[in-house]
Amino acid sequence: MPRETFFNLPEAKRKRILDLALDEFAGGSYREASLTRIVKRAGIAKGSLYQYFEDKFDLYFYLLGLAGERKLLYIQEAMAALGPEPDFFAMMKAAMAGGFRLVREDPRLLALGNRMLQEPDLAVRQRVMAHFGSMGEEMLAAWIRQGMERGQLDPGLNPGTAAHVVLAVSQVVSQVLASGKLSVDQAEEMAAEVMAILEHGLRPRGARRGENRRDRG
Amino acid sequence: MPRETFFNLPEAKRKRILDLALDEFAGGSYREASLTRIVKRAGIAKGSLYQYFEDKFDLYFYLLGLAGERKLLYIQEAMAALGPEPDFFAMMKAAMAGGFRLVREDPRLLALGNRMLQEPDLAVRQRVMAHFGSMGEEMLAAWIRQGMERGQLDPGLNPGTAAHVVLAVSQVVSQVLASGKLSVDQAEEMAAEVMAILEHGLRPRGARRGENRRDRG
Amino acid sequence: MPRETFFNLPEAKRKRILDLALDEFAGGSYREASLTRIVKRAGIAKGSLYQYFEDKFDLYFYLLGLAGERKLLYIQEAMAALGPEPDFFAMMKAAMAGGFRLVREDPRLLALGNRMLQEPDLAVRQRVMAHFGSMGEEMLAAWIRQGMERGQLDPGLNPGTAAHVVLAVSQVVSQVLASGKLSVDQAEEMAAEVMAILEHGLRPRGARRGENRRDRG
Amino acid sequence: MPRETFFNLPEAKRKRILDLALDEFAGGSYREASLTRIVKRAGIAKGSLYQYFEDKFDLYFYLLGLAGERKLLYIQEAMAALGPEPDFFAMMKAAMAGGFRLVREDPRLLALGNRMLQEPDLAVRQRVMAHFGSMGEEMLAAWIRQGMERGQLDPGLNPGTAAHVVLAVSQVVSQVLASGKLSVDQAEEMAAEVMAILEHGLRPRGARRGENRRDRG
DNA sequence: AATGAATGAGAATTCATTCAT
DNA sequence: TATGAATGAATTCTCATTCAT
Numbered sequence: 001m002p003r004e005t006f007f008n009l010p011e012a013k014r015k016r017i018l019d020l021a022l023d024e025f026a027g028g029s030y031r032e033a034s035l036t037r038i039v040k041r042a043g044i045a046k047g048s049l050y051q052y053f054e055d056k057f058d059l060y061f062y063l064l065g066l067a068g069e070r071k072l073l074y075i076q077e078a079m080a081a082l083g084p085e086p087d088f089f090a091m092m093k094a095a096m097a098g099g100f101r102l103v104r105e106d107p108r109l110l111a112l113g114n115r116m117l118q119e120p121d122l123a124v125r126q127r128v129m130a131h132f133g134s135m136g137e138e139m140l141a142a143w144i145r146q147g148m149e150r151g152q153l154d155p156g157l158n159p160g161t162a163a164h165v166v167l168a169v170s171q172v173v174s175q176v177l178a179s180g181k182l183s184v185d186q187a188e189e190m191a192a193e194v195m196a197i198l199e200h201g202l203r204p205r206g207a208r209r210g211e212n213r214r215d216r217g
Numbered sequence: 218m219p220r221e222t223f224f225n226l227p228e229a230k231r232k233r234i235l236d237l238a239l240d241e242f243a244g245g246s247y248r249e250a251s252l253t254r255i256v257k258r259a260g261i262a263k264g265s266l267y268q269y270f271e272d273k274f275d276l277y278f279y280l281l282g283l284a285g286e287r288k289l290l291y292i293q294e295a296m297a298a299l300g301p302e303p304d305f306f307a308m309m310k311a312a313m314a315g316g317f318r319l320v321r322e323d324p325r326l327l328a329l330g331n332r333m334l335q336e337p338d339l340a341v342r343q344r345v346m347a348h349f350g351s352m353g354e355e356m357l358a359a360w361i362r363q364g365m366e367r368g369q370l371d372p373g374l375n376p377g378t379a380a381h382v383v384l385a386v387s388q389v390v391s392q393v394l395a396s397g398k399l400s401v402d403q404a405e406e407m408a409a410e411v412m413a414i415l416e417h418g419l420r421p422r423g424a425r426r427g428e429n430r431r432d433r434g
Numbered sequence: 435m436p437r438e439t440f441f442n443l444p445e446a447k448r449k450r451i452l453d454l455a456l457d458e459f460a461g462g463s464y465r466e467a468s469l470t471r472i473v474k475r476a477g478i479a480k481g482s483l484y485q486y487f488e489d490k491f492d493l494y495f496y497l498l499g500l501a502g503e504r505k506l507l508y509i510q511e512a513m514a515a516l517g518p519e520p521d522f523f524a525m526m527k528a529a530m531a532g533g534f535r536l537v538r539e540d541p542r543l544l545a546l547g548n549r550m551l552q553e554p555d556l557a558v559r560q561r562v563m564a565h566f567g568s569m570g571e572e573m574l575a576a577w578i579r580q581g582m583e584r585g586q587l588d589p590g591l592n593p594g595t596a597a598h599v600v601l602a603v604s605q606v607v608s609q610v611l612a613s614g615k616l617s618v619d620q621a622e623e624m625a626a627e628v629m630a631i632l633e634h635g636l637r638p639r640g641a642r643r644g645e646n647r648r649d650r651g
Numbered sequence: 652m653p654r655e656t657f658f659n660l661p662e663a664k665r666k667r668i669l670d671l672a673l674d675e676f677a678g679g680s681y682r683e684a685s686l687t688r689i690v691k692r693a694g695i696a697k698g699s700l701y702q703y704f705e706d707k708f709d710l711y712f713y714l715l716g717l718a719g720e721r722k723l724l725y726i727q728e729a730m731a732a733l734g735p736e737p738d739f740f741a742m743m744k745a746a747m748a749g750g751f752r753l754v755r756e757d758p759r760l761l762a763l764g765n766r767m768l769q770e771p772d773l774a775v776r777q778r779v780m781a782h783f784g785s786m787g788e789e790m791l792a793a794w795i796r797q798g799m800e801r802g803q804l805d806p807g808l809n810p811g812t813a814a815h816v817v818l819a820v821s822q823v824v825s826q827v828l829a830s831g832k833l834s835v836d837q838a839e840e841m842a843a844e845v846m847a848i849l850e851h852g853l854r855p856r857g858a859r860r861g862e863n864r865r866d867r868g
Numbered sequence: 869a870a871t872g873a874a875t876g877a878g879a880a881t882t883c884a885t886t887c888a889t
Numbered sequence: 890t891a892t893g894a895a896t897g898a899a900t901t902c903t904c905a906t907t908c909a910t
Contacts, residue, residue, distance in 0.1 A: 004872090005872070005873065008872080008873085009873085027337055028246060028248075028337030028338070029245065029246050029248075029249060029337065031245075031248075031249055031900090032246060032248055032249070032337055034899085034900075034901095035900085035901065035902090036899075036900070036901080044874080044875090045874060045875045045876060046875085046876070046877095046901090046902085047874070047875060047876070047877095047902090047903080047904080048873075048874055048875075049902095050901095050902065050903075051872085051873065051874075052873095055901080055902075056901065056902090114335075115335075115337075117396075118331075118335050120244060120245030120246065120249060121245075161406070161407055161410055164393060164398075164399070164407055165407065165410060165411055165414070168386075168389035168390075168392070168393055169385075169386065169389060171389065171392070172385035172386065172388060172389050173385070175335075175385070175388070176381060176385055179334070181381075182381065186378075189378065190378050190381055190382060190385075193378055193379075193382060194382055194385075196418065197382070197414060197415060197417070197418025197419070198414060198418075200414070200417050200418050201413065201414025201415075201417050201418065202414070222890070222891095225890090251882085251883070251884090252883080252884065252885090253882075253883065253884080261891085261892090262891060262892045262893055263884090263885085263892085263893065263894090264885095264886085264887080264891070264892055264893065264894095265890085265891055265892070265893095267884095267885070267886080268890070268891070268892095272884080272885075273884065273885090439869070439870095442869090461771060462680065462682075462771030462772075463679060463680050463683060463771065465679075465680075465682075465683055466680060466682055466683070466771060468903085468904070468905090469904080469905065469906090470903075470904065470905080478870085478871090479870060479871045479872055480871085480872065480873090480905090480906085481869095481870065481871055481872065481873095481906095481907085481908080482869085482870055482871070482872095484905095484906075484907080485869065485870070485871095489905080489906075490905065490906090551830070552765075552769050552826075554678055554679030554680060554683055554766075555679070595837075595840065595841050595844055596844075598827065598832075598833065598841055599841060599844060599845055599848070602820075602823035602824070602826070602827055602841075602845075603819075603820065603823065605823060605826070606816075606819035606820060606822065606823050607819075609819070609822070610815065610819055613768075615815075616815070623812070624812055624815055624816065627812055627816060628816055630852065631816070631848060631849060631851070631852025631853070632848060632852075634848070634851050634852050635847065635848025635849075635851050635852065636848070655893090656893070656894065659893080659894085660894085682879090685878085685879070685880095686879085686880065686881090687878070687879070687880085695895080695896090696895060696896045696897060697880090697881085697896085697897070697898095698881090698882080698883080698895070698896060698897070698898095699894075699895055699896075701880090701881070701882075702893085702894065702895075703894095706880080706881075707880065707881090
């Protein structure tokens with residue numbers, strides 16, 4: 001956690017530092033993110049950064065926490081709009097919508113997470129995992145189990161595999177976004193498409209027969 | 218391209234150098250790959266590497282080419298087994314099978330490609346792209362167009378989006394493999410699952426009615 | 435000297451600061467003692483320390499003075515128990531006893547002195563010497579002269595050399611203690627042994643055997 | 652151990668680097684010795700030093716080895732002049748003479764060893780000890796045992812304590828020398844004096860006076 | 869009187885690249 | 890053709906000291 005010093009800073013300065021740090025850590029691996037560059041751009045002394053944070057990892061970790069927190073918040077807000085006993089796919093779409101809200105606010109927040117998942121430094125990844133766990137993975141597994149119980153998902157599915165598939169697919173959306181190949185709008189469209197496909201693949205087989213699942217035309 | 222010197226090297230030495238270089242470049246970003254480490258492990262002089270290759274990028278680029286070439290070869294071999302006018306999904310599965318053959322031979326070849334797609338150094342990525350283009354993307358778009366013409370894919374699809382979806386999904390498989398979360402066998406199983414879902418999602422809608430696409434049980 | 439501010443501090447706080455400072459300065463060279471660590475452990479502000487003391491040296495110097503003062507006190511108390519015209523070796527033993535009392539009270543006080551004698555920073559050592567002089571050395575020389583006059587020491591001795599020898603030997607005891615190789619009790623035993631040897635070596639020759647032991651010269 | 656690179660250097664350069672390094676490491680603690688200063692004074696690039704040595708410790712350790720080696724050599728040469736079954740005190744004097752020869756050649760070699768014995772960084776000291784052991788201590792203990800068997804030392808002695816005393820006394824000589832308080836000649840005189848005292852203290856009691864000098868119990 | 873933010877020099881170490889032999 | 894020494898900028902992190910509040 002940042003030192004008290006950091007929180008005593010005028011908000012503008014604090015935000016500026018976080019902003020520049022986000023630039024760094026979202027733009028490459030942990031190793032490649034340069035504190036030197038941050039302080040140079042921020043116009044502060046090298047030592048100052050060390051008054052705010054324990055060390056490089058402390059800053060990185062704090063940033064990750066902020067991003068995760070915000071993402072979770074958005075997801076929860078999107079899900080709050082759903083009724084009780086919500087459909088699995090409705091939840092997934094709400095979660096995705098939350099993710100997209102995050103991206104529209106600041107794409108780097110998403111990139112930060114992606115970078116972490118690809119972090120080449122094993123020690124860094126382990127330290128992160130030790131605190132954050134696999135996060136989404138567990139939540140998702142719970143959703144899937146619930147969805148199967150409620151008859152929203154094919155009972156023949158292997159929950160573990162399904163979770164991997166779903167998680168992987170949503171990571172794809174993230175990465176397509178991060179790569180800048182698609183605009184946010186295009187990505188959202190693609191995500192809807194992907195979700196439709198997923199839904200088609202994961203719904204109970206019998207339940208799909210004789211009906212038109214796709215209303216997008 | 219490597220200098221002539223490199224090709225004059227005894228094959229064992231040449232392979233050894235490439236092998237160690239693959240270790241480096243598959244294990245992190247371009248920046249993090251260390252020539253120093255390569256020469257140390259290879260037991261050759263720093264200067265020698267510069268007699269074989271222009272610079273770091275030259276070596277990296279050559280490695281990428283080798284991996285791409287081999288992947289393409291495997292895909293082509295897998296596709297050669299298909300009859301004339303092959304089904305789109307059969308082609309996809311063949312391509313995937315080619316990819317898995319690559320992975321079984323050397324997982325680092327796959328990791329190398331993944332790392333490149335995530336390369337944080339813009340200049341590096343651009344130089345790579347300038348020579349390799351989006352590779353798979355164009356081939357895939359052609360397949361999709363063909364598939365739609367032949368009535369194997371839903372005519373209502375947006376080919377570009379579909380290409381992205383398909384590409385993204387196969388990248389997912391790659392990354393799951395690279396992450397080590399799944400064994401190659403598990404990943405292959407998951408890939409089959411994913412392909413089934415994709416097929417379900419992309420086949421012409423009418424064509425699916427009243428038939429059981431899924432024979433896996 | 436500390437500023438007035440320091441003496442206005444509640445005693446507990448004052449002692450705590452000195453205690454932590456002793457930890458630092460007894461544990462390494464002047465340079466390695468870290469004010470940052472002191473204030474962190476003391477839970478006071480960096481600036482506060484500079485309100486109490488001029489600078490790092492001021493604190494160090496004050497600490498040295500305190501330790502020296504106490505050591506002198508203990509020595510004097512041990513000597514007060516001796517009768518008038520005390521024997522040189524009785525005085526030495528009393529002095530040593532004083533030193534051991536100091537060590538038993540707080541071994542860091544001894545370590546502090548030893549570190550000073552080994553201080554690598556010439557400027558620091560010189561500033562210390564400028565104020566404290568060689569301390570013990572002069573007192574010791576006086577004792578030796580006195581001892582020779584009173585016939586307690588061999589008149590053939592070179593007083594300067596003898597002083598060095600005696601001082602050096604007692605430093606040995608200090609360092610053995612500081613090194614932690616011996617317990618205080620063991621060290622005290624060793625000191626007695628050493629003193630016995632010294633006594634044997636420095637007593638007037640005639641007093642021992644009626645012959646001149648020295649065949650080297 | 653230094654890298655091959657170092658040994659391939661022209662001798663003058665190699666010596667110059669070692670000389671400057673000796674300046675650093677003999678002048679303070681491990682931490683205080685500055686590689687930056689060494690390269691600046693040597694007029695070489697920072698990176699070059701790392702071509703010669705693994706890291707700071709490697710350089711330090713190599714220096715220590717050189718000094719130890721030379722000291723041992725001198726001691727052995729001095730002892731070679733002694734006849735068979737040499738007297739314990741003759742051996743001690745020879746050893747001391749070896750030490751003085753070292754000091755006359757380069758006092759920093761002695762200072763280096765002293766600094767090591769006082770090294771505040773525990774980890775450094777441990778790594779050194781792990782390779783060098785206590786060196787002298789063991790050799791000395793053997794001498795003492797031998798001396799007692801041969802009737803050159805008082806059989807009532809505790810060999811451990813005696814070893815400590817002797818070792819400590821010779822360290823004193825070292826430190827007096829290192830401190831610069833005495834010239835080498837004066838120090839050698841003092842050493843002789845000290846040895847005479849020691850001899851007097853450690854010789855068999857009967858051999859001296861036919862009585863037991865020890866009344867301390 | 870107390871605070872604690874700011875500073876910048878200095879520390880060890882790694883790296884890709886050049887070039888004389 | 891191979892070598893490997895030299896380079897210097899880059900990295901993270903620590904420190905004593907100052908000063909406005």
